[in-house]
Amino acid sequence: MGYELSKEQMNEILSQLKEDYLIYAPKCFQDGGRFSDTDCIRYGEINKIEEIVFDKKAEYSFKEVLLPISQTLFYFTEDSVKEADAPKQGAIVFLRSCDLHSVKRLDEIYLRNGFSDYYYQRLRERVVFVLMGCQTAFDSCFCVDMGTNQSNEYDMSIDRSENGYQLDCKSNQLEKLLSQYATNNLSVTPAYVTETKTRVNIPSNLSYQIGNSNMWREYDTRCINCGRCNFVCPTCTCFTMQDIFYTDNEKAGERRRVWASCMVDGYTDVAGGASYRQKNGDRMRFKVLHKVLDYKERNGYHMCVGCGRCDDICPEYISFSHCINKLENGMKEVMEHE
Ligand code: SF4
Ligand code: SF4
Known part of the structure; x- marks a missing residue:
């Protein structure tokens, strides 16, 4: 079952969530692009739902939330070592189906590849994923051929609708919050694409x-x-x-x-x-x-x-x-x- 919420209701929910979480989503960094006078869509902290860019692809992925570009592991002096503190807040990450599938790959490498990485695990345990539905594929996407165009592994999903946003919630904690604003009387399936312009063929005899x-x-x-x-x-x-x-x-x-x-x-x-x-x-x-x-x-x-x-x-x-x-x-x- 799902919910439909207005922009104002979504922003009230985000402001409540911000008490416990940092909220990351693809957003526009004006003039932050590779060339002068170009923007860059990449992940950053958001305060309002309007900041999320739904209609363009993020040039960089969400992975820097789980794997910071530069991460201090510990501090040392001549005779002591102090482990870097874990972040005080959890994180909510808005991401598309392909990226949600990539979390499984990151987990495989950092949690199940012989041992569990302590620094990754302590971040990972506190991350909540919100799936952003895909109405259409972008030019270079080839998720359908890779089998990553649809995902059910989300805590909550979000799609834009005429009246605001449609959400499907699987998390009890988020459900409690959402039910303060609306009744779960909708059947919501996150949008996903079934075809892409770019196609790939991985030969079965590849060796x-x-x-x-x-x-x-x-x-x-x-x-x-x-x-x-x-x-x-x-x-x-x-x-x-x-x-x-x-x-x-x-x-x-x-x-x-x-x-x-x-x-x-x-x-x-x-x-x-x-x-x-x-x-x-x-x-x-x-x-x-x-x-x-x-x-x-x-x-x-x-x-x-x-x-x-x-x-x-x-x-x-x-x-x-x-x-x-x-x-x-x-x-x-x-x-x-x-
Ligand atoms: S293939 Fe990768 S490393 Fe080579 S030029 Fe392109 S982006 Fe750079
Ligand atoms: S298309 Fe594949 S290899 Fe290229 S960035 Fe995406 S996941 Fe990585």
Whole structure:
């Protein structure tokens, strides 16, 4: 059962929720875009429902709420270590179906990949997800082919309607709040798309032999290893560690983990001076096969959720979805040389 609420009622609910939660949603950062006089849609804290951008895709995903770009783990002096405090408030995150599917991938990596990451877990336990329905797909989305166009794993859903907003609530805590404003007398199914302009075909015979294809060589020169594709991806989870020493006392400092990218120089540097995947095409191969081959072998479903953000952000117009569609010919090529 669901609810219909006006803009004013939604804002009253948000202001009550703000007592316990930080509320994150895609919003417009005016003049915050890549080029002068352009805006950027990305995640930020909101106070009012009108701040949420429903009709454009967020260039960056919600993942920085769960995995901050730079996160202090602990502080140290010569003889003591103090763990960084957990955030005092929980978080409510408004996100689309593809991104909600990516939470499952993040959980797999940070909670079930051999051990549970303490810093991730303490944030994750306090996050509430609000699914934003999708009326239409954006140009670069390919969620239908990746099976992520619909999700039921939400605490609450929200769709815009003629009279305000329609909500489907599965959380008892939120239900108590909503019932102060309306009666749950509607049947609400969050909107979802059933077709996308961009389509992908992951060949059923895809194997690691694709690594021998010449298809990767195109990216040696086209890709400038900027790493943007990783930073916008809701399923990229790599980080690197940094020890920061304070300038006023070089024996004290803090340890941080910061986002890392498998596309940039230095990612594969190891002790002894070796470094792997020097060619940009080899980095592309590594990234693509992680998203649509090896993760699935371990977990039974693809890592990529088809959000299309990596296609949108690449300064060299390298398309991840085009690359996936080249895998079929790449497999034919390597099989012929068997
Ligand atoms: S965004 Fe494009 S150019 Fe930058 S690393 Fe990714 S594929 Fe290469
Ligand atoms: S690889 Fe590209 S399309 Fe797939 S989830 Fe990451 S950003 Fe989205």
